[in-house]
Amino acid sequence: MARWEPNARERLERAALDLFVERGYESTTAAEIAERAGLAKSTFFRHFADKREVLFGSQDRLNGVFAEAITGAPGTAAPIEALGAALEAVATFFGRERHAWAHRRRAVVESSADLRERELLKLAALTAAMAGALRGRGVPDPAASLAAELGCLAFRNAYARWAEPANEREFADLARQELADLAAATATLTTGA
Amino acid sequence: MARWEPNARERLERAALDLFVERGYESTTAAEIAERAGLAKSTFFRHFADKREVLFGSQDRLNGVFAEAITGAPGTAAPIEALGAALEAVATFFGRERHAWAHRRRAVVESSADLRERELLKLAALTAAMAGALRGRGVPDPAASLAAELGCLAFRNAYARWAEPANEREFADLARQELADLAAATATLTTGA
DNA sequence: TACGTGATGAGACTTGGTCCCATCAGTGCT
DNA sequence: AGCACTGATGGGACCAAGTCTCATCACGTA
Numbered sequence: 001m002a003r004w005e006p007n008a009r010e011r012l013e014r015a016a017l018d019l020f021v022e023r024g025y026e027s028t029t030a031a032e033i034a035e036r037a038g039l040a041k042s043t044f045f046r047h048f049a050d051k052r053e054v055l056f057g058s059q060d061r062l063n064g065v066f067a068e069a070i071t072g073a074p075g076t077a078a079p080i081e082a083l084g085a086a087l088e089a090v091a092t093f094f095g096r097e098r099h100a101w102a103h104r105r106r107a108v109v110e111s112s113a114d115l116r117e118r119e120l121l122k123l124a125a126l127t128a129a130m131a132g133a134l135r136g137r138g139v140p141d142p143a144a145s146l147a148a149e150l151g152c153l154a155f156r157n158a159y160a161r162w163a164e165p166a167n168e169r170e171f172a173d174l175a176r177q178e179l180a181d182l183a184a185a186t187a188t189l190t191t192g193a
Numbered sequence: 194m195a196r197w198e199p200n201a202r203e204r205l206e207r208a209a210l211d212l213f214v215e216r217g218y219e220s221t222t223a224a225e226i227a228e229r230a231g232l233a234k235s236t237f238f239r240h241f242a243d244k245r246e247v248l249f250g251s252q253d254r255l256n257g258v259f260a261e262a263i264t265g266a267p268g269t270a271a272p273i274e275a276l277g278a279a280l281e282a283v284a285t286f287f288g289r290e291r292h293a294w295a296h297r298r299r300a301v302v303e304s305s306a307d308l309r310e311r312e313l314l315k316l317a318a319l320t321a322a323m324a325g326a327l328r329g330r331g332v333p334d335p336a337a338s339l340a341a342e343l344g345c346l347a348f349r350n351a352y353a354r355w356a357e358p359a360n361e362r363e364f365a366d367l368a369r370q371e372l373a374d375l376a377a378a379t380a381t382l383t384t385g386a
Numbered sequence: 387t388a389c390g391t392g393a394t395g396a397g398a399c400t401t402g403g404t405c406c407c408a409t410c411a412g413t414g415c416t
Numbered sequence: 417a418g419c420a421c422t423g424a425t426g427g428g429a430c431c432a433a434g435t436c437t438c439a440t441c442a443c444g445t446a
Contacts, residue, residue: 008424030402040426045403079382120313142371143378149342150382178335185336186379189272189343201393222432233395238434 009047009057011037016054021104025112052118055105058093059122063129065090066151070133079139080183083151086130087158087179091172094162102163127152150186154178202240202250204230209247214297218305245311248298251286252315256322258283259344263326272332273376276344279323280351280372284365287355295356320345343379347371 015036019028030051034044048054069089073082094102109115131148135141158175161167167174208229212221223244227237241247262282266275287295302308324341328334351368354360360367 029400041403042405042427043425046424049403051402078384117310117314120317121310124313139381142374143381145346146343146375146378147382149346150339153338153342181335182339183383185339186382188332188336189340189379190376191271223434224432234434235396235436236394239393242434244433 008037008039008043012039012044012047013054013057017101017105017108020055020108025108025115052115055109055115056118056122059119059126062090062093063126065093066126067129067133070130071136073137075137079134079137079143079147080150080179082134082137083130083147083154084176084179086151087155087175088172090155091170091175094159094171099163099167103165106160106163123152123156126155150182151179154182201230201232201236205232205237205240206247206250210294210298210301213248213301218301218308245308248302248308249311249315252312252319255283255286256319258286259319260322260326263323264329266330268330272327272330272336272340273343273372275327275330276323276340276347277369277372279344280348280368281365283348284363284368287352287364292356292360296358299353299356316345316349319348343375344372347375 012033016028016033019033019036022028030044031041033051033054034041037044044054066086066089069086070082073085077085109119127148130151131144134144134147139147154175155178157178158171161174161178162169162171205226209221209226212226212229215221223237224234226247227234230237237247259279259282262279263275266278270278302312320341323344324337327337327340332340347368348371350371351364354367354371355362355364
């Protein structure tokens with residue numbers, strides 16, 4: 001609804017990332033974030049359930065996109081193909097204009113055990129969403145969970161590579177490759193070394 | 194080295210689980226746990242990095258066992274076979290005498306978002322340990338990570354089924370079955386539905 | 387007996403997070 | 417204009433997690 005200075009939530013997210021980069025996550029106080037955003041500490045916690053969440057707003061939005069893309073894939077598509085379609089669909093989230101932001105954010109997340117832990121929770125939610133969508137397509141359960149795990153791994157790897165500062169390639173490109181590599185690797189799992 | 198009343202750590206773990214079952218995780222204070230164990234709050238945090246950790250002491254000990262079993266598997270064993278050996282090795286942790294405890298603990302973990310989040314961290318550490326051990330066997334990296342993910346999934350599923358109150362089957366048995374089911378499911382991932 | 391060591395107790399302190407209540411901006415209605 | 421209503425905010429009290437420091441106590445040893 002946006003009154004007063006609008007976009008309180010976005011201002012908080014920006015202030016938080018800036019402060020985390022400057023001073024580190026642990027040495028930054030929720031009150032300081034709010035202050036830099038021109039808000040009060042109580043307002044911070046009205047917008048975010050806890051201090052960690054301020055870095056994960058976008059991650060939440062991914063789940064729905066993933067699930068819908070999986071559900072909307074052609075009925076004849078194999079699980080892996082549906083995952084591929086979902087990775088394509090989600091690539092719109094990772095345009096070049098967000099690359100610098102993504103890299104800064106990623107560096108912060110890597111720097112704190114609390115934040116890495118929260119990221120695992122988000123990825124688990126993503127995996128669950130993908131598994132649910134696959135089951136909705138009629139994929140039975142050990143396969144659906146396994147495929148979701150594989151899709152999540154492909155996403156994680158592709159995102160990590162995309163967010164690297166020196167990276168020039170597009171997300172869809174990287175994701176396709178990661179998924180293909182993983183699919184190929186499944187064949188080697190039952191082969192003696 | 195255990196002076197005064199010995200086994201402070203174990204007393205804290207027991208007191209914590211009992212209180213969590215009685216009053217719930219969130220409504221139990223670290224000071225209350227310490228008090229029931231006959232200790233002070235500061236002593237609690239000397240033994241455990243935070244309130245969540247008091248439930249995860251045993252989980253930490255698993256990683257080493259898993260990694261060693263993978264490393265020690267016959268050199269000709271395929272990744273899946275090495276994982277199977279590791280699941281067998283770890284079965285000694287899950288004797289019938291720990292079944293009631295495991296079930297109580299599991300119910301508490303499921304009841305709290307904080308605890309589920311911490312469990313994901315522990316499982317991620319387990320996955321990383323398994324992947325590292327597989328790489329040490331010469332398994333190249335997309336396959337090693339994927340196999341570790343698969344092994345972790347098998348472990349999670351097997352543990353969940355083993356810890357159910359009505360369960361009578363042995364962990365090794367359940368784990369073997371989960372792993373076999375997952376291995377079979379890999380074949381279906383590239384097949385249209 | 388005196389000393390050193392390691393585990394503990396006690397309590398101050400910071401911060402994350404909750405809650406309540408007053409306040410203020412904008413909307414719509416009269 | 418004047419009014420009530422709604423929703424976002426500010427402020428501050430409050431609780432619990434977690435850190436830190438210092439004194440203390442039990443035990444082994446010289």
